[in-house]
Amino acid sequence: MAKTQGIHHLGLTVPDLSATRDFFINVLGFQQVGEKPDYPAVFVSDGSIMLTLWQAVDPAQATPFNRKTNVGLHHFALQVESLETLNSLHTTLGKTDGVEIEFPPEPLGQGPAHHMMLTIPGGIRMELFAKS
Numbered sequence: 001m002a003k004t005q006g007i008h009h010l011g012l013t014v015p016d017l018s019a020t021r022d023f024f025i026n027v028l029g030f031q032q033v034g035e036k037p038d039y040p041a042v043f044v045s046d047g048s049i050m051l052t053l054w055q056a057v058d059p060a061q062a063t064p065f066n067r068k069t070n071v072g073l074h075h076f077a078l079q080v081e082s083l084e085t086l087n088s089l090h091t092t093l094g095k096t097d098g099v100e101i102e103f104p105p106e107p108l109g110q111g112p113a114h115h116m117m118l119t120i121p122g123g124i125r126m127e128l129f130a131k132s
Contacts, residue, residue: 007049009043009049009051010049010050010052010076011053011054012051012052012054012124013054013055013062014055014056014124015122016121017040017041019098019121019122020053020120021053023096023098023099023121024044024051027092027099028046028089030045033045039054039055046078049078064123065124065125074125075117075125075126076127077115077126077127077128078128080128080130082130083105083130085130086105086115086130089116090116093118098120099119099120099121101117101118102118102125112131112132113130113131113132114129115128115130116128
């Protein structure tokens with residue numbers, strides 16, 4: 001039996017705190033649930049998971065993540081309500097500044113689930129997943 005009970009929150013260091021916060025709030029419908037202006041950090045939630053977003057001290061000197069060569073977060077995945085929602089988000093994300101779509105919604109393996117992969121403002125890879 002696992003001794004943990006799922007993810008409480010996920011912390012991400014980002015090059016532009018305002019842009020990343022705005023992406024989660026304005027595009028994905030998250031709510032800001034807190035902040036630490038002196039850190040600086042903001043906390044956003046979709047009601048299931050909380051993301052802690054930290055401002056990188058010197059974004060110009062930061063090394064971008066390469067999923068094939070760096071140890072660390074490869075990507076994180078958020079579940080959406082339906083394939084219709086996933087397709088709608090794909091359309092929205094295709095028009096969103098700072099977002100790069102790696103691949104559009106497609107079947108995941110042989111099952112009824114679908115997913116898409118994108119890079120959010122700031123360069124972090126995110127997967128969106130729909131069960132059917």
